[in-house]
Amino acid sequence: MPLGSGETVAVTGMMGAGKSTVARALGRLLGRPVVSLDAEIAARAGKSIPAIFAEDGEPAFRALERHAVSAVPPGAVVDLGGGAFCDPASAARLLAMGRVVFLDVSPAEAARRIGAGDGRPLAATWEALLARRLPLYRRAHLTIRVDGLAPDAIARRIVEAL
Numbered sequence: 001m002p003l004g005s006g007e008t009v010a011v012t013g014m015m016g017a018g019k020s021t022v023a024r025a026l027g028r029l030l031g032r033p034v035v036s037l038d039a040e041i042a043a044r045a046g047k048s049i050p051a052i053f054a055e056d057g058e059p060a061f062r063a064l065e066r067h068a069v070s071a072v073p074p075g076a077v078v079d080l081g082g083g084a085f086c087d088p089a090s091a092a093r094l095l096a097m098g099r100v101v102f103l104d105v106s107p108a109e110a111a112r113r114i115g116a117g118d119g120r121p122l123a124a125t126w127e128a129l130l131a132r133r134l135p136l137y138r139r140a141h142l143t144i145r146v147d148g149l150a151p152d153a154i155a156r157r158i159v160e161a162l
């Protein structure tokens with residue numbers, strides 16, 4: 001079924017999969033606004049993502065994330081953080097609001113991209129998180145293997161497949 005104008009397109013996948021980059025390209029291609037969940041969370045908390053994790057803990061971060069998901073406007077392209085689609089309440093809402101696209105990146109490519117993991121408090125547990133999250137990411141409507149593809153090419157593939 002073609003994408004409805006009120007349906008959101010949410011981009012999920014592991015840290016370093018290129019969600020934030022591809023969401024921006026997709027927003028340009030579709031002419032739709034892009035909502036970055038992490039930016040919304042940081043703005044609401046008045047501090048950075050690492051500061052939220054360090055000072056308030058992951059459960060507090062996930063609660064802010066659920067709130068940010070509930071505030072996404074119809075029709076937006078949504079740049080999710082890597083764990084957002086793995087929270088049951090956020091996932092149910094995202095699936096009800098529109099389409100979800102899983103960007104599937106190899107561990108080696110993600111490691112090249114995120115380096116030491118600065119700004120990503122959970123980067124050190126990347127492999128263990130992938131093992132836990134993969135069955136959850138598989139609930140997405142569409143999966144794109146991103147290794148070797150430029151962001152614009154990924155965005156075009158998403159639009160063709162939606």
Ligand SMILES: Nc1ncnc2c1ncn2[C@@H]1O[C@H](COP(=O)(O)OP(=O)(O)O)[C@@H](O)[C@H]1O
Pocket residue numbers: 013014015016017018019020021022113114146149150151154
């Ligand atoms: N398709 C791509 N090919 C090469 N590098 C990419 C691609 N997508 C993103 N990157 C780079 O990888 C890094 C992580 O991208 P980002 O969009 O922040 O990922 P995520 O939001 O999934 O963690 C950035 O430096 C970005 O420029």
Ligand SMILES: O=C(O)C1=C[C@@H](OP(=O)(O)O)[C@@H](O)[C@H](O)C1
Pocket residue numbers: 013014015016019020038049080081082083084119120121122
């Ligand atoms: O995987 C995760 O749980 C997280 C991913 C991050 O976003 P990116 O996937 O854009 O790095 C950010 O939401 C936070 O550090 C938690």
Ligand SMILES: [Mg+2]
Pocket residue numbers: 019020038079080081
């Ligand atoms: Mg991101």
